[in-house]
Amino acid sequence: MMKIVGITACVAGIAHTYIAKEKIEKAAIKLGDEVKIETQGSIGPENVLTPEEIESADVVLLATDIGVDKSRFKGKKVVAIPISMVMKSPASVIKKIHEKIGDPVH
Amino acid sequence: MEATVEALFDPQIIDLDIDEETKDGVISHLATLLAQAGYVTDTTAYIQDIYFRESEGITGMGDNVAIPHGKSAAVVKPGLAIGHTRHMIPWESYDDEPVNVIFLFAVADEPTGSQTHLRLLADVAGRLGNEDILAAVKAAKTPDELKQALFQK
Numbered sequence: 120m121m122k123i124v125g126i127t128a129c130v131a132g133i134a135h136t137y138i139a140k141e142k143i144e145k146a147a148i149k150l151g152d153e154v155k156i157e158t159q160g161s162i163g164p165e166n167v168l169t170p171e172e173i174e175s176a177d178v179v180l181l182a183t184d185i186g187v188d189k190s191r192f193k194g195k196k197v198v199a200i201p202i203s204m205v206m207k208s209p210a211s212v213i214k215k216i217h218e219k220i221g222d223p224v225h
Numbered sequence: 226m227e228a229t230v231e232a233l234f235d236p237q238i239i240d241l242d243i244d245e246e247t248k249d250g251v252i253s254h255l256a257t258l259l260a261q262a263g264y265v266t267d268t269t270a271y272i273q274d275i276y277f278r279e280s281e282g283i284t285g286m287g288d289n290v291a292i293p294h295g296k297s298a299a300v301v302k303p304g305l306a307i308g309h310t311r312h313m314i315p316w317e318s319y320d321d322e323p324v325n326v327i328f329l330f331a332v333a334d335e336p337t338g339s340q341t342h343l344r345l346l347a348d349v350a351g352r353l354g355n356e357d358i359l360a361a362v363k364a365a366k367t368p369d370e371l372k373q374a375l376f377q378k
Contacts, residue, residue, distance in 0.1 A: 134284075145354070145355065
């Protein structure tokens, strides 16, 4: 089990951002992970990650198609992927992260 | 907030029996509904903005669902047009499959005073990421069933 924090952001900030958040959360919870995803869409940042949450996270997942400020994640393990990977197969994204962090899913 | 979810639901911009065979046809059909219901002032300009967004990336989510959208100056009221098509429509998608359920988002270019609606659209988008809700949405045969599927708690 991992603690995942992350950001979703798409080009228009209307739909994909929010769909991807839901997909990541569902897939992570299914694997027993704790997860919080910040959305950076057209209505501005929501569900914003606190410094404490970032500090205590095992990994930072950036599913973004636009540039986001990464300065908050200095010293953290960051996995950056295009949002399309989450749209296609959220479960395998989370599994891959487990492998990368050394906590493989069996 | 919860009370206004209903505000997004408008049977005038829902057609669950669209007889079109192409992506252009479906987008044009739904854009026309949006224009007739007063969401969009200029159908041609709106459609151009949809295709601009299409050029930036894939809107076929997979599972036969597409979510085309565009910010457009032609949108005077944010809305969500929903269509089921009789035929499978070729569409660029994450799973390379065609679509038969289309959610067309209409969002104003300069969202002044429409933050609530944008929030609601974002909320609906999030729901589409939930497999159970999506399955119920796809099975809906009437606008009422669709409403229940989409806005279920």
